[in-house]
Amino acid sequence: xxxxxxxxxxxxxxxxxxxxxxxxxxxxxxxxxxxxxxxxxxxxxxxxxxxxxxxxxxxxxxxxxxxxxxxxxxxxxxxxxxxxxxxxxxxxxxxxxxxxxxxxxxxxxxxxxxxxxxxxxxxxxxxxxxxxxxxxxxxxxxxxxxxxxxxxxxxxxxxxxxxxxxxxxxxxxxxxxxxxxxxxxxxxxxxxxxxxxxxxxxxxxxxxxxxxxxxxxxxxxxxxxxxxxxxxxxxxxxxxxxxxxxxxxxxxxxxxxxxxxxxxxxxxxxxxxxxxxxxxxxxxxxxxxxxxxxxxxxxxxxxxxxxxxxxxxxxxxxxxxxxxxxxxxxxxxxxxxxxxxxxxxxxxxxxxxxxxxxxxxxxxxxxxxxxxxxxxxxxxxxxxxxxxxxxxxxxxxxxxxxxxxxxxxxxxxxxxxxxxxxxxxxxxxxxxxxxxxxxxxxxxxxxxxxxxxxxxxxxxxxxxxxxxxxxxxxxxxxxxxxxxxxxxxxxxxxxxxxxxxxxxxxxxxxxxxxxxxxxxxxxxxxxxxxxxxxxxxxxxxxxxxxxxxxxxxxxxxxxxxxxxxxxxxxxxxxxxxxxxxxxxxxxxxxxxxxxxxxxxxxxxxxxxxxxxxxxxxxxxxxx
Numbered sequence: 001x002x003x004x005x006x007x008x009x010x011x012x013x014x015x016x017x018x019x020x021x022x023x024x025x026x027x028x029x030x031x032x033x034x035x036x037x038x039x040x041x042x043x044x045x046x047x048x049x050x051x052x053x054x055x056x057x058x059x060x061x062x063x064x065x066x067x068x069x070x071x072x073x074x075x076x077x078x079x080x081x082x083x084x085x086x087x088x089x090x091x092x093x094x095x096x097x098x099x100x101x102x103x104x105x106x107x108x109x110x111x112x113x114x115x116x117x118x119x120x121x122x123x124x125x126x127x128x129x130x131x132x133x134x135x136x137x138x139x140x141x142x143x144x145x146x147x148x149x150x151x152x153x154x155x156x157x158x159x160x161x162x163x164x165x166x167x168x169x170x171x172x173x174x175x176x177x178x179x180x181x182x183x184x185x186x187x188x189x190x191x192x193x194x195x196x197x198x199x200x201x202x203x204x205x206x207x208x209x210x211x212x213x214x215x216x217x218x219x220x221x222x223x224x225x226x227x228x229x230x231x232x233x234x235x236x237x238x239x240x241x242x243x244x245x246x247x248x249x250x251x252x253x254x255x256x257x258x259x260x261x262x263x264x265x266x267x268x269x270x271x272x273x274x275x276x277x278x279x280x281x282x283x284x285x286x287x288x289x290x291x292x293x294x295x296x297x298x299x300x301x302x303x304x305x306x307x308x309x310x311x312x313x314x315x316x317x318x319x320x321x322x323x324x325x326x327x328x329x330x331x332x333x334x335x336x337x338x339x340x341x342x343x344x345x346x347x348x349x350x351x352x353x354x355x356x357x358x359x360x361x362x363x364x365x366x367x368x369x370x371x372x373x374x375x376x377x378x379x380x381x382x383x384x385x386x387x388x389x390x391x392x393x394x395x396x397x398x399x400x401x402x403x404x405x406x407x408x409x410x411x412x413x414x415x416x417x418x419x420x421x422x423x424x425x426x427x428x429x430x431x432x433x434x435x436x437x438x439x440x441x442x443x444x445x446x447x448x449x450x451x452x453x454x455x456x457x458x459x460x461x462x463x464x465x466x467x468x469x470x471x472x473x474x475x476x477x478x479x480x481x482x483x484x485x486x487x488x489x490x491x492x493x494x495x496x497x498x499x500x501x502x503x504x505x506x507x508x509x510x511x512x513x514x515x516x517x518x519x520x521x522x523x524x525x526x527x528x529x530x531x532x533x534x535x536x537x538x539x540x541x542x543x544x545x546x547x548x549x550x551x552x553x554x555x556x557x558x559x560x561x562x563x564x565x566x567x568x569x570x571x572x573x574x575x576x577x578x579x580x581x582x583x584x585x586x587x588x589x590x591x592x593x594x595x596x597x598x599x600x601x602x603x604x605x606x607x608x609x610x611x612x613x614x615x616x617x618x619x620x621x622x623x
């Protein structure tokens with residue numbers, strides 16, 4: 001069912017937001033004014049000192065003679081576990097009947113839209129035989145002043161998304177169910193407080209990670225906007241931006257139709273990507289899920305004579321996305337963040353769908369759980385454990401980074417997630433008696449933002465699961481996990497002649513760099529011809545940090561993994577398609593990539609969001 005919003009709300013809202021524009025100190029903080037390396041370093045050094053001074057009352061420092069150590073942050077206050085309950089099922093966001101003002105292929109700046117580029121290939125991709133007339137959605141980025149992370153902490157402001165103008169913002173935001181072959185226009189309004197004080201910035205730019213999307217809707221970091229500000233790669237500010245998500249597979253030029261179905265993703269997420277402020281804006285709550293379905297991964301576990309090839313994996317309401325985010329709180333229980341320290345902070349409290357130590361009640365049947373590491377900097381190794389912490393239970397691993405594996409990995413005990421990695425697992429709760437209490441725990445120790453340490457049992461409990469009901473006799477569990485899931489696309493067996501491009505992610509002069517360069521929002525570090533393919537060598541030459549590297553736009557295939565100069569086996573769950581590549585210490589990945597269907601600017605960056613904000617990012621263009 002589609003919802004119609006009153007047009008007078010839109011007109012009045014825009015009129016109010018256009019009043020009272022204010023110049024703030026952040027105007028001179030964006031790096032498009034500081035594109036030389038020396039100026040970038042000077043800017044960051046100054047801001048680090050200024051922030052450390054401002055934060056002195058709540059930070060303890062440890063110094064050795066002649067050296068400045070990072071600040072030591074007191075631990076978060078204790079929380080009260082297992083009091084708050086997550087909803088038993090998610091509620092997908094519903095499309096609406098119309099957008100006001102009307103959407104247009106070119107930016108509707110007269111109606112309040114920011115100055116984006118025109119939607120690429122719009123008429124072609126919305127033809128009836130491709131992805132048809134777009135479904136329409138709203139998202140509103142705004143502040144919720146009374147969010148409760150845990151009952152032990154005070155209600156406090158967060159930033160999040162709402163699906164209607166009258167709803168409160170939540171974190172994560174509303175979940176969108178998309179379908180390949182059905183295009184979408186998603187209008188994202190920026191209603192964050194313009195006079196915001198504190199970490200983060202009230203400009204937004206939304207990246208849908210990692211849909212095959214034209215550049216102007218990808219969420220490039222320079223495409224941020226508010227009613228009074230435009231990023232350096234936009235032509236005008238605006239209250240909203242219309243994102244065109246064609247919901248096609250990669251390869252429309254070579255395969256025709258909606259592309260190569262072997263290139264489908266299932267678990268995607270949208271999040272803020274504002275240059276310099278991605279970490280604090282996402283940390284404040286600007287993230288949500290976008291789940292994709294097609295004829296194979298149909299979102300329908302029921303037998304369908306019209307679609308006998310469907311996998312029939314556990315489906316809504318037994319398909320449940322879960323985002324994990326590490327956070328730190330001050331002595332009063334208020335969210336704390338240091339956005340100017342290039343090593344960031346490591347959260348010691350983990351939110352699960354925005355709540356600390358919540359409870360999820362499940363039925364005695366199979367569930368598809370979609371885990372996402374939403375950052376900013378902690379890694380996880382997840383296990384399913386009993387109440388007494390002396391037994392681990394198995395599950396079936398079906399998807400990595402949103403990509404279904406060729407075959408399910410059966411009888412798995414653990415899932416490891418770097419920042420922005422996703423893992424879909426199927427847990428069969430029918431084998432547990434009513435009243436059983438289980439816990440998803442993290443057994444991966446981590447003491448700094450530089451990367452994980454060792455695995456140690458029993459681990460930290462993140463989510464309590466209570467098996468509290470039987471499935472009604474009228475609704476038996478008919479879901480399944482077949483022996484084969486989604487086949488992989490063909491790639492060359494001989495890579496002779498395929499161009500190789502090398503990217504080195506390192507520390508230089510105290511700053512995060514790629515190929516010894518800081519991010520330049522206006523300059524492409526690579527120019528690639530549409531329709532071509534390359535091997536990208538992602539290199540971490542250091543032994544002190546790990547970097548989860550995210551490549552926008554196309555999924556890649558790891559063809560070689562080299563650790564300390566020696567080629568090592570690629571783990572089974574990483575042999576499929578991926579968009580996040582966790583570069584361990586002294587590690588190199590050789591990744592095969594294609595660049596198809598669209599042109600324009602895209603980024604690659606470390607998804608340790610602190611590293612990204614401190615310039616470990618590059619722009620590359622398809623021409």
